[in-house]
Amino acid sequence: MVPINYYIVLSAILFTIGALGVLVRRNALIIFMSIELMLNAANLAMVAFSSVLQSFSGQIFVFFVIAVAAAEVAVGLALIVEIFKSKRSIDVDQISSLKG
Amino acid sequence: MTLDLVFFLILSLIAIATALGMLLSRNAIYSALFLVLNFVTVAVFYLLLGAPFIAMAQITIYAGAIMVLFLFVIMLLGAENLPETQTLPWQKYLAGGLAAVLAVEATFIFLTRARPAGEIAPPDEAVNTIANLRELGDVLFRQYLLPFEVTSILLLVAMVGAIVLIRKEKRVH
Numbered sequence: 143m144v145p146i147n148y149y150i151v152l153s154a155i156l157f158t159i160g161a162l163g164v165l166v167r168r169n170a171l172i173i174f175m176s177i178e179l180m181l182n183a184a185n186l187a188m189v190a191f192s193s194v195l196q197s198f199s200g201q202i203f204v205f206f207v208i209a210v211a212a213a214e215v216a217v218g219l220a221l222i223v224e225i226f227k228s229k230r231s232i233d234v235d236q237i238s239s240l241k242g
Numbered sequence: 243m244t245l246d247l248v249f250f251l252i253l254s255l256i257a258i259a260t261a262l263g264m265l266l267s268r269n270a271i272y273s274a275l276f277l278v279l280n281f282v283t284v285a286v287f288y289l290l291l292g293a294p295f296i297a298m299a300q301i302t303i304y305a306g307a308i309m310v311l312f313l314f315v316i317m318l319l320g321a322e323n324l325p326e327t328q329t330l331p332w333q334k335y336l337a338g339g340l341a342a343v344l345a346v347e348a349t350f351i352f353l354t355r356a357r358p359a360g361e362i363a364p365p366d367e368a369v370n371t372i373a374n375l376r377e378l379g380d381v382l383f384r385q386y387l388l389p390f391e392v393t394s395i396l397l398l399v400a401m402v403g404a405i406v407l408i409r410k411e412k413r414v415h
Contacts, residue, residue: 179280235329
């Protein structure tokens with residue numbers, strides 16, 4: 143038997159690492175991956191709650207989050223490819239002007 | 243200490259280590275591969291929590307489709323290694339400090355103040371039956387039918403958006 147607190151704490155730690163990645167890294171692709179890690183941490187907490195409450199709702203929400211993450215990645219990576227075409231770099235510090 | 247708890251601790255160590263590996267490796271390809279490992283570990287957690295369908299969806303969609311897309315774009319752009327350009331030298335330390343505060347605070351609150359009740363028992367045999375999956379589908383297509391349809395529209399919009407973004411613009415004469 144594992145107390146649910148442990149799962150929530152693990153989820154919080156993974157979320158923190160993801161947030162740290164967004165703050166520290168300059169590579170737009172790695173910032174994107176850190177966002178995926180944060181979504182994943184939230185998913186873990188939701189499945190843990192769904193398991194304790196004996197309800198399927200948490201799992202369904204995770205299903206929706208995965209679908210939204212897929213949509214987000216498709217559009218985000220297209221944006222990154224476009225930015226790379228015009229700036230020749232995906233360093234987020236280089237993307238500082240509004241006009242492309 | 244039960245076998246469950248030992249298994250949980252080993253897996254959480256792997257999950258945290260791979261997440262840190264994703265954060266710290268200089269090469270974006272290594273980061274992506276570390277993240278794949280992290281997603282697979284979380285999928286094993288889902289199996290432990292008695293959610294086999296979500297675990298398989300996690301592996302096929304996250305570790306399969308999404309990360310392959312990431313790797314494809316990294317290799318397409320040749321953006322494995324960016325030259326180090328640090329404009330704010332104190333940023334890393336400030337971010338590290340803030341993240342440490344967040345982690346400690348969240349851990350403290352979850353372990354001492356807000357105690358979510360309940361323990362997670364290992365899933366029994368019923369979780370592997372077709373009836374379990376049927377029940378999940380029942381909830382998805384009855385109670386959450388509208389969100390499901392909205393998700394399909396969202397995916398369509400994302401697909402059209404991605405195509406519009408990377409299509410070549412036609413010259414107007």
